[in-house]
Amino acid sequence: MKGIFSILVENRDGALSSIAGLFARRGFNIDSLAVGETENPEISSMTIVSTGDQRTIDQIEKQLNKKINIIKVRRLSEVRSITLEMMLVKVNCSPTTRASIIEVCQVTGAKIMKVAPKYLMLEYHDDPEGIEDFISLIKPFGILEIQKTGAIAMEKG
DSSP states (O other): EEEEEEEEEOOTTHHHHHHHHHHHHHHHOOOOOEEEEEETTTTEEEEEEEOOOOHHHHHHHHHHHHHHEEEEEEEEESSSSSEEEEEEEEEEEEETTTHHHHHHHHHOOEEEEEEEESSSEEEEEEEEHHHHHHHHHGGGOOEEEEEEEEEEEEEEO
């Protein structure tokens, strides 16, 4: 089971360390983590994705709610929220494969960020499943490097 947690936290030194420490001490896994300021520079927004059984996900939520520097914890439903990731990927490119890679980019909406003689660097964002589908499409060309952000999520309603 996947737990998606949207957390508002005081933007103070050590806030991220404190939350990461909670996960480490309790043996909870963090699948992805994204942090950034909100419209208020004194408050940061965190999206943490974790997996576990129902008891583990419930326990994560309870433990997060006990932290002093956390303002609000919301557990998001995969169905009632939008989750996105961004990825940069460097793909092998030769004169014979360049047109095919460009076509994949046009069809999927990926952006070409850098053109070099032996590779293309692409930027792509989508939901986690879409990211994996895109990786499958470009894998035959030869992936040299991938960097992905953590998931960010927001409730639809």
